[in-house]
Amino acid sequence: MTSITNIPLCEPLLYGREWRYVKECLDTNWVSSVGRFVGRFESAVAGFTGTKYGVATSSGTAALHVALQVVGVRPDDEVLVPTLTFIAPVNAIRYLDAWPVFMDADPEFWQMDVRQVERFLVQGCRVKGKELRNRKTGRRVSALLPVHILGHPVDMAPLCKLARRYGLKVVEDATESLGALYRGRSVGHLGDIACFSFNGNKIITTGGGGMIVTDRKRWADESHYLTTQAKDDPLEYVHNQIGYNYRLTNIQAAVGCAQMEVLKSYIRRKRSIADGYRKGLHDVRGLTLMREAEWAKSTDWLFTVLINKRLYGMDSRELMRRLAASGIQTRPLWRPIHMNLPYRSILHDKLPVSARLYREALSLPSSTGLSETDQDRVISKIRELAR
Numbered sequence: 024m025t026s027i028t029n030i031p032l033c034e035p036l037l038y039g040r041e042w043r044y045v046k047e048c049l050d051t052n053w054v055s056s057v058g059r060f061v062g063r064f065e066s067a068v069a070g071f072t073g074t075k076y077g078v079a080t081s082s083g084t085a086a087l088h089v090a091l092q093v094v095g096v097r098p099d100d101e102v103l104v105p106t107l108t109f110i111a112p113v114n115a116i117r118y119l120d121a122w123p124v125f126m127d128a129d130p131e132f133w134q135m136d137v138r139q140v141e142r143f144l145v146q147g148c149r150v151k152g153k154e155l156r157n158r159k160t161g162r163r164v165s166a167l168l169p170v171h172i173l174g175h176p177v178d179m180a181p182l183c184k185l186a187r188r189y190g191l192k193v194v195e196d197a198t199e200s201l202g203a204l205y206r207g208r209s210v211g212h213l214g215d216i217a218c219f220s221f222n223g224n225k226i227i228t229t230g231g232g233g234m235i236v237t238d239r240k241r242w243a244d245e246s247h248y249l250t251t252q253a254k255d256d257p258l259e260y261v262h263n264q265i266g267y268n269y270r271l272t273n274i275q276a277a278v279g280c281a282q283m284e285v286l287k288s289y290i291r292r293k294r295s296i297a298d299g300y301r302k303g304l305h306d307v308r309g310l311t312l313m314r315e316a317e318w319a320k321s322t323d324w325l326f327t328v329l330i331n332k333r334l335y336g337m338d339s340r341e342l343m344r345r346l347a348a349s350g351i352q353t354r355p356l357w358r359p360i361h362m363n364l365p366y367r368s369i370l371h372d373k374l375p376v377s378a379r380l381y382r383e384a385l386s387l388p389s390s391t392g393l394s395e396t397d398q399d400r401v402i403s404k405i406r407e408l409a410r
């Protein structure tokens with residue numbers, strides 16, 4: 024039997040100063056959520072994105088929960104969010120007893136469809152007093168939650184314009200796209216507040232963790248307060264609000280500091296992996312490769328292709344199984360959230376693009392550490408299996 028190495032979808036790469044910084048935490052006993060690496064990590068991420076403040080959290084999901092709360096999303100409000108996303112941002116809306124309004128993906132770049140957002144705000148809502156209300160449900164619409172999926176930014180300028188016109192807050196879910204640029208500006212600095220994730224599969228990792236970034240001191244302070252159990256006195260146990268235990272530990276932040284030092288080279292590597300796939304697969308019939316908008320610089324977090332069953336000769340799931348048999352891990356995109364049990368009863372407009380992308384998409388191995396030999400193996404196998 025020949026033994027071939029398995030090629031994973033997206034695994035972390037830890038080869039810099041992680042070991043040294045973590046050792047420093049252990050040697051000095053600063054292992055918990057106070058310690059010099061937490062503040063340093065917050066400054067590094069905020070500085071990198073061009074925002075003034077960073078607040079580290081235990082996960083990207085925790086960051087989203089708190090960010091939505093501090094911008095003023097209240098129970099029974101509605102928040103616009105794409106249906107084609109990982110489920111975390113939608114759950115975060117529900118943690119606050121608010122409701123998602125699902126938006127489709129745009130067919131070109133697969134991000135939240137800004138034209139559908141406009142149609143909903145203009146035709147589906149009415150202004151009542153100073154508030155915007157959904158005509159069908161009567162609920163207040165208070166925020167937009169664009170998700171920059173797969174490393175590529177959402178078309179933010181028209182979205183922010185709509186937000187200003189209707190007095191809505193913009194919370195960016197930038198968890199998959201740290202380092203991506205929109206018209207030369209960093210994601211995380213395009214709306215009112217933004218969230219990042221440092222889960223193991225993201226472009227950089229702390230094992231698990233997240234961050235809120237914003238230019239508004241009041242929101243940063245409140246985020247810090249809510250994520251550290253809402254302590255109103257440093258000594259006495261005085262709490263004037265219900266807080267959360269959502270802080271990142273110094274050990275995790277130490278890993279994060281080391282990862283931030285290599286982020287730029289990781290982005291370059293991801294982009295060159297995407298180039299490799301484009302060169303190797305552009306002429307395969309039945310494949311549509313992920314594109315980059317002319318106004319965007321993607322980090323190519325997970326390179327994704329669409330498979331047309333008729334032209335390629337098999338569908339995305341069959342290709343996934345055939346590649347798996349050769350030790351190559353691939354994965355479909357997320358099942359659109361409105362099709363998942365907790366969200367099936369929520370009213371929504373037609374969302375056909377998301378449903379099609381869900382059927383046809385497959386993400387290819389995109390680890391920062393993917394070798395050229397391994398990428399060539401993926402490309403050859405996909406070419407070989409084509410009709």
Ligand SMILES: *Cc1c(COP(=O)(O)O)cnc(C)c1O
Pocket residue numbers: 082083084085108109111112170196198199219220221222231232233
């Ligand atoms: C990973 C991810 C999150 C959540 O981050 P965690 O750190 O895993 O909680 C949120 N939104 C999207 C779009 C993600 O991909």
